[in-house]
Amino acid sequence: MAQITAFFQLLHKNKGSDLHLSSGQQPFIRLHGELVRVTHKELSDQELREILAEIVPEEKMREFDSTGDVDFGLEIPDLARYRGNLFRQSRGISAVFREVPQIIESIDALGLPPLLKELAMQPKGLVLVTGPTGSGKSTTLAAMLDHANEERRDHIITIEDPIEFVHQPKGCLINQREVGRDTRDFKTALRGALREDPDIILVGEMRDLETIQLALEAAETGHLVLSTVHTISAAKTVDRIIEVFPANMQAQIRTSLADSLRAIISQVLFKRKDRPGRVAALEILTATSPVRNLIRENKTFQLTSVIQTGKANGMRLLDDDIQTSLEKGYISAEDAHAQAFDKDRFKPFLSS
The missing domain is CATH 3.30.450.90 (Beta-Lactamase)
Structure with missing residues (x-):
């Protein structure tokens, strides 16, 4: 040993x-x-x-x-x-x-919203899970992929560096590829995947211009693409993707992203106050017509307002979800204040 x-x-x-x-x-x-x-x-x-x-x-x-x-x-x-x-x-x-973990927890077991099941069943489009390192992005994606694996009859290709969760075929055929072992890099594997008859492509991380461009192309041409970005809000995720490209390409990319995007899930993990463990707070942006228009028109600063009024479409602001966890006694006021965007909103909860 x-x-x-x-x-x-x-x-x-x-x-x-x-x-x-x-x-x-x-x-x-x-x-x-x-x-x-x-x-x-x-x-x-x-x-x-x-x-x-x-x-x-x-x-x-x-x-x-x-x-x-x-x-x-x-x-x-x-x-x-x-x-x-x-x-x-x-x-x-x-x-x-x-x-x-060897066992992939379900969306329900993780306490994630049922909307993520719907996203995992989309026939095409781009779904992004974002957040800082250690925020549980891989766990959320694994739960979504596992739901698709159970409910769909499709071909899933994952491109990871390295492979984390190992998915056993259930309803789907699954091929998991590790960068450096099975393929040279993300963009090479993604370019190849477009010729390998996939229905769902998981890209471990959208790191560079070419990978992002290929992911958008795949999402636009009839594939469901799941991936991660190291950003802390839905609006910043949109900005990050567009800013990777040179100025003369950004208008085209805004249009491509607006057409292909299905949702952005931004998450933060908190240490639980009530019992051992951690709990996630989420911000969710779904690609409604107003959201698509704001992306096309380069008005991402207005996305927060759309999320506030979009609860009927499954949207939620991170600060709202943080407050819900705080009021339920799951997390401390100090942690809520530290992670929130609107610090003043949580000051009244702090002990003097």
């Missing part, structure tokens, strides 16, 4: 999300959003490298030695899958492992 397995077992037993190993430091695990020090000696750079060499593929170690950073996927039998990242820092090598 690899030395690192004991740390993974500790993480799993305590229902933590991440394992941090850093040269010159004791190990840490992230438990319900907070880092907790593990009772263990400090790891030297040499000790940590030897521990990692037992489980990191040789080609990934060579890539790390060459570049100073590398991502990879890892499975520990009878325990869980992990998304790993190695990086070089001032004291030597460091590693972070995110545990990926």
